[in-house]
Amino acid sequence: MKFFYLLVLLIIFTAFNEKKPIEQAHQSSHQEIIYAIKNVNIIPMTKDNRVIKNATIVIKDKKILTINKPIPNNAIIIDGKGKWLIPGLIDMHVHNLADGPYTSYPTKGPAIHFDTQNFMTLYIANGVTTVFELSARAEHIGQRNEIIRGDIIGPRIALAGLVDGSNANMTATTPSDGRQTVRLAKGEGYEFIKVYSQLNKETFKAIVDEAEKQKMKVVGHIPNEFKNNTEEAFVPHFGLVAHAEEFSNQTDKFTEKEAEKFAKISKKNGTWLIPNLSNLVCIAKQARSLDSVRNLESFKYVHPLMQSKWIISNQYNQGTNPKRVAYYDQLVDFHIKLVKAFKKEGVPMVVGTDAGTSGIVWGFSLHDELKLLTEAGLKNEEAIASATRLAAEWLEIDDKIGTIEVGKFADLIVLDKNPLENISNTSKIFGVFVNGKWIDKSKINVMLSDVERWNNANKKIYNWKEVIKKIREE
Ligand SMILES: [Zn+2]
Numbered sequence: 203m204k205f206f207y208l209l210v211l212l213i214i215f216t217a218f219n220e221k222k223p224i225e226q227a228h229q230s231s232h233q234e235i236i237y238a239i240k241n242v243n244i245i246p247m248t249k250d251n252r253v254i255k256n257a258t259i260v261i262k263d264k265k266i267l268t269i270n271k272p273i274p275n276n277a278i279i280i281d282g283k284g285k286w287l288i289p290g291l292i293d294m295h296v297h298n299l300a301d302g303p304y305t306s307y308p309t310k311g312p313a314i315h316f317d318t319q320n321f322m323t324l325y326i327a328n329g330v331t332t333v334f335e336l337s338a339r340a341e342h343i344g345q346r347n348e349i350i351r352g353d354i355i356g357p358r359i360a361l362a363g364l365v366d367g368s369n370a371n372m373t374a375t376t377p378s379d380g381r382q383t384v385r386l387a388k389g390e391g392y393e394f395i396k397v398y399s400q401l402n403k404e405t406f407k408a409i410v411d412e413a414e415k416q417k418m419k420v421v422g423h424i425p426n427e428f429k430n431n432t433e434e435a436f437v438p439h440f441g442l443v444a445h446a447e448e449f450s451n452q453t454d455k456f457t458e459k460e461a462e463k464f465a466k467i468s469k470k471n472g473t474w475l476i477p478n479l480s481n482l483v484c485i486a487k488q489a490r491s492l493d494s495v496r497n498l499e500s501f502k503y504v505h506p507l508m509q510s511k512w513i514i515s516n517q518y519n520q521g522t523n524p525k526r527v528a529y530y531d532q533l534v535d536f537h538i539k540l541v542k543a544f545k546k547e548g549v550p551m552v553v554g555t556d557a558g559t560s561g562i563v564w565g566f567s568l569h570d571e572l573k574l575l576t577e578a579g580l581k582n583e584e585a586i587a588s589a590t591r592l593a594a595e596w597l598e599i600d601d602k603i604g605t606i607e608v609g610k611f612a613d614l615i616v617l618d619k620n621p622l623e624n625i626s627n628t629s630k631i632f633g634v635f636v637n638g639k640w641i642d643k644s645k646i647n648v649m650l651s652d653v654e655r656w657n658n659a660n661k662k663i664y665n666w667k668e669v670i671k672k673i674r675e676e
Contacts, residue, residue, distance in 0.1 A: 242282025264638030290331025290613030292593035295554025300341035322356030328565035329615035363387035367400030377408030384412040397422035414439040436471035445478035446537040456536035465547035476554035479574040484561040486530035488518040500566040506664035512560040541578040553589035
């Protein structure tokens with residue numbers, strides 16, 4: 203009898219351990235590759251950030267296995283001589299292209315499909331290995347799943363469901379609706395809540411309170427109703443302001459004193475800031491001329507529908523006049539004042555670009571933002587921290603990414619030159635590790651030229667006005 207049980211146990215055990223050949227192949231291709239970067243200068247972006255010169259770093263099973271320990275025999279060696287290693291970058295404010303919009307009849311599905319790989323390539327080519335989607339839809343969850351499955355090479359994606367007082371995927375006009383919306387968002391799989399401009403005061407407060415109960419952090423706009431009474435919006439658990447523009451919308455006085463007042467309010471409430479200078483700088487340029495968009499080096503990588511939209515239907519340029527240009531210039535100036543004031547007050551800032559709005563190209567824009575932040579007074583190291591360690595901290599994944607330390611996921615950028623000396627060097631990319639997968643410069647170039655080729659071949663199909671007309675007619 204004993205023997206019989208043993209036999210049954212053995213059969214069960216073998217059955218569980220017997221992998222189908224295809225699974226084995228899948229696993230071995232993912233798990234067994236060990237990489238070692240030799241002689242590289244590591245900028246770990248930890249709090250003390252001591253640069254480790256001429257170091258050896260070993261990457262295995264998606265993670266950093268060792269730093270300055272012996273290299274395993276079967277490792278693939280990457281020569282890092284004279285190169286610099288930083289953590290993968292995090293963009294804390296993006297709007298990703300995903301399938302939509304929906305029209306006509308129930309089974310029809312979205313009118314436009316976007317190729318997820320072509321889109322995500324823009325991030326990967328720029329070393330952006332985590333993004334925070336600030337108006338998440340179900341399609342964004344789908345994109346994230348494609349990446350997690352390994353079908354697509356793309357960044358980690360954090361998702362915030364957007365709630366507004368009107369015209370949003372999720373709308374709420376009363377406190378009880380607001381609370382219910384938060385619970386629904388949680389159920390749908392969003393980890394964060396984004397609050398928006400048209401919420402009334404009481405609904406806004408209820409949403410932030412309910413989000414705390416549901417353990418969802420809150421990012422977003424300061425609703426318009428709080429104008430000239432900004433401090434009232436800074437309730438506990440309002441965690442992150444989505445752009446400096448939120449403060450310029452709250453006042454008509456663009457002074458240093460006003461900037462300091464906002465910094466103090468934020469400090470007191472523990473609310474962080476995404477300055478998002480690149481967007482306003484870009485808006486000011488577009489108000490002058492659309493050549494600033496057309497002539498972007500990265501414009502050719504933008505999906506043709508968006509290329510067309512940014513030119514044909516550009517809200518900043520249409521009907522522009524010198525008064526508007528002067529106003530935007532004033533805003534840019536005030537936003538720089540805000541960055542200085544927030545730095546002085548010691549309010550943490552994280553890098554976000556609002557990628558997806560006209561002229562702000564996914565991935566590429568992050569390097570522009572870093573540069574602008576240093577011009578506004580952040581040290582190079584502080585700007586990089588805002589796009590690595592601090593961003594990971596706000597997202598509460600700083601035990602997984604954001605610094606270069608043993609045990610963390612291998613989201614890494616190998617740079618040709620030192621970004622602590624010149625911030626523009628963050629875009630001198632030699633190769634990128636995305637969740638432990640090595641993508642070197644030649645692979646990046648192939649991926650980018652695939653995108654460019656597809657975009658050029660499909661320009662005619664994706665004229666903005668034609669597409670919109672067609673969707674309305676269907
Ligand atoms: Zn945005």
